[in-house]
Amino acid sequence: GVLRNIMRNFYSPLKACDPYLKYVFLTGITKFSQLSIFSELNNIENISMDESYAAICGISEGEIRSQMKEDVERLAAKLNISPEEVLLKLKENYDGYHFTYPSPDIYNPFSLLMSMAKGKIDSYWFGSGTPTYLIKMLEKFGVEPSEIGNNHAEVSAFDAPTETMTDIIPLLYQSGYITIKDYDESIDLYTLDIPNKEVRLGLMKSLLPNYVASKTRETTTMVAYLSRDIRNDDMDSALRRLQTFLSTIPYCDNTRYEGHYQQMFYIIFSLLGSFVDIEVRTPRGRVDVVLRTKTTLYVMELKLDKTAGEAMEQINLKNYPESFALCGLPVVKVAINFDSERGTIGDWMIEK
Incomplete structure (x- = not known):
């Protein structure tokens, strides 16, 4: 209520200035209902999802390629890669906003400009x-x-x-x-x-402490090593590393329910997304993780207090390898059983 009054006092004077105002553009993060704030401004039009204004805020791909060509070339030189590769990295990290459909691709302007200014691709928004x-x-x-x-x-x-x-x-x-x-x-x-x-990694890093009661730095280090194992196609070492890590950290308070471990896995594997391609499909509760490295496609199934064998049956039942045959990479099946008693991975099976 207080906020509403402040906002109302802020907008009321605009009404008195009506004869002098030709065009007023209001922007902000949160939408208020028309009545609560704008009763004084009766002729206001919401263009949030209007196609003709889809690219009014933010920076579009077209603008990067035309107006920021020199900046892209400078960044490419700094990172020692081609301008086309820079564009791909910028797209993957900062693009993807659409405020209507169809809409041009909109980049996060803050992160984009920061990456140009600092000469590196990093998490700026978070x-x-x-x-x-x-x-x-x-x-x-x-x-x-x-x-x-x-x-x-x-x-x-x-x-x-x-x-x-x-x-x-x-x-x-x-x-x-x-x-x-x-x-x-x-x-x-x-x-x-x-x-x-950028948003996915930032979000998952922020949520991780709710699931893993450890120092963020230790976790980040573990995730980096984990991804190195997976990129080296040593899934066995990766899982052993994860098992050790999880068994050395204290319990979180909210481990009462089965989904807790799956969410923890979801977050940890999402964080790998900065190193390997990842797709995590989860109809509430159950987690299927698909990891893609340059040489291998890993299909993972996670069970709780069952056996790795049962997790493997589930993978075979779903006939994953067939649905992924198109990507042309060898498929490796990874079945993991989580031991809630010990709060870490119990056993696992890896089948090529």
């Missing part, structure tokens, strides 16, 4: 602080890390006033943690997902 409020809200609405991405919703569910929000979607969408990735006209549903690698 570097500005941990989203404590977001973590609290995820807890309040009971949202698991794996449920943040890949949502389907109609416009009214995400382009909605956050003051009346009944789930987390409007907050995630309006603050840039998820964005529009697709639209199905026949049922009028949008697909919302995490925009890019």
